[in-house]
Amino acid sequence: MNLSIFIARRYLFSKKKQNAINIISIISMVGVMIGTTALIVVLSVFNGIDTLLTTVTDSFTPDVTISPVQGKFITTDSALLEQLKKTPGIASFDAVVEENSLVKFGDKLVPVVVKGVDEDYARHVGIEPTIVSGKYALQEGDKPTVVLGYGIAAALKTRLGVQNPMTFYYPDKTASSASMSALNNQRIYPIGIFSAQQDIDGKYVITGIETARKLFGVPGEISKIEIKLQNPDDLASFKATLASQVGTKYKVLDKYDLNRSFYAMMKSEKLAVFLILLFILLIASFNIVGSVSMLIIDKKEDIGIYQALGMTKEKIISIFKLEGNLITGIGALIGLIAGTALCLLQEYYGFITLGNGSYIISAYPVKVVTSDILTIMVTVIAIGFIASHFPVKFLVNKIVKS
Numbered sequence: 001m002n003l004s005i006f007i008a009r010r011y012l013f014s015k016k017k018q019n020a021i022n023i024i025s026i027i028s029m030v031g032v033m034i035g036t037t038a039l040i041v042v043l044s045v046f047n048g049i050d051t052l053l054t055t056v057t058d059s060f061t062p063d064v065t066i067s068p069v070q071g072k073f074i075t076t077d078s079a080l081l082e083q084l085k086k087t088p089g090i091a092s093f094d095a096v097v098e099e100n101s102l103v104k105f106g107d108k109l110v111p112v113v114v115k116g117v118d119e120d121y122a123r124h125v126g127i128e129p130t131i132v133s134g135k136y137a138l139q140e141g142d143k144p145t146v147v148l149g150y151g152i153a154a155a156l157k158t159r160l161g162v163q164n165p166m167t168f169y170y171p172d173k174t175a176s177s178a179s180m181s182a183l184n185n186q187r188i189y190p191i192g193i194f195s196a197q198q199d200i201d202g203k204y205v206i207t208g209i210e211t212a213r214k215l216f217g218v219p220g221e222i223s224k225i226e227i228k229l230q231n232p233d234d235l236a237s238f239k240a241t242l243a244s245q246v247g248t249k250y251k252v253l254d255k256y257d258l259n260r261s262f263y264a265m266m267k268s269e270k271l272a273v274f275l276i277l278l279f280i281l282l283i284a285s286f287n288i289v290g291s292v293s294m295l296i297i298d299k300k301e302d303i304g305i306y307q308a309l310g311m312t313k314e315k316i317i318s319i320f321k322l323e324g325n326l327i328t329g330i331g332a333l334i335g336l337i338a339g340t341a342l343c344l345l346q347e348y349y350g351f352i353t354l355g356n357g358s359y360i361i362s363a364y365p366v367k368v369v370t371s372d373i374l375t376i377m378v379t380v381i382a383i384g385f386i387a388s389h390f391p392v393k394f395l396v397n398k399i400v401k402s
Contacts, residue, residue, distance in 0.1 A: 116212020324388020
């Protein structure tokens, strides 16, 4: 065994002349352990929440969209649709009519985005699990129906059923008057409510594509084509390939282009929490400085003996630096085991539940990511190294004369 490691280990576990040194060493180790555990748990919870929100949002957000470069609508391009059927990597695609509208229910008027889709849309995006009231349907008998986001339904105080229609308004492009007669209006019946993500819930309503075309006065036209990929990891390469194939008439956007603020917010929140916890851990590392400094003072006589035996100053410094690294390393290792164990138990068994309520999950979402754990361990060990390096070098230089 290396002599420096042997002496540092003996100093760590042996009783000192001053009991306070042992106590501070234990406090330092516990501080590192708690900080490491907290970092792993909090970041894993954020990963779980991010995964849940992304999964729910992705049910409404396509991997890739194709839309016209100019204007809001374009005549359905059958050649393009046939080309997409033959394009490898596509799991499904849907022609969509999407535009802003005003909806009135009772005496309340709310702006919404009407999304007109065909019968296959629900199967392609997996919308059924998000329905919290009523059912998903685009038509009930001969009556057109609409499925509302939870936020819109709450704002309108909607009553579901085919007895209470909602009235949708959209400007009539062929009218010349500025009166109500210059608005297309259509009565559509609320049949269900979905809950996915706050921005989506307060923005979208889903109805049949022909109903939307009639409201917007665009027969045979679409707004865009939404595409789901077989392997979302191929998104960047697929987007580039598709953009070169469709030409300049269309623009190709991916889900990160469509929800740039949402994905940026998730990353910034996680980074902010990581930095806050890191700052707390940095403060806790001052215990390591105190512990190692007091140990050097306590072992002043030993240092003189080491010097008399021919040990170099650098070797003596390395002993006490290793002492600080051992405190950090042991605390970080225990914290790693404790934090990872807690997160894995929650991830697989969900022992911390959300309580009673209408939630799409029953327990707090957690996801352990290996890259996060590696980042945490490297950061914690680096903090411990810095915390022990400079005070050790300063104090040993004061005691050991060249």
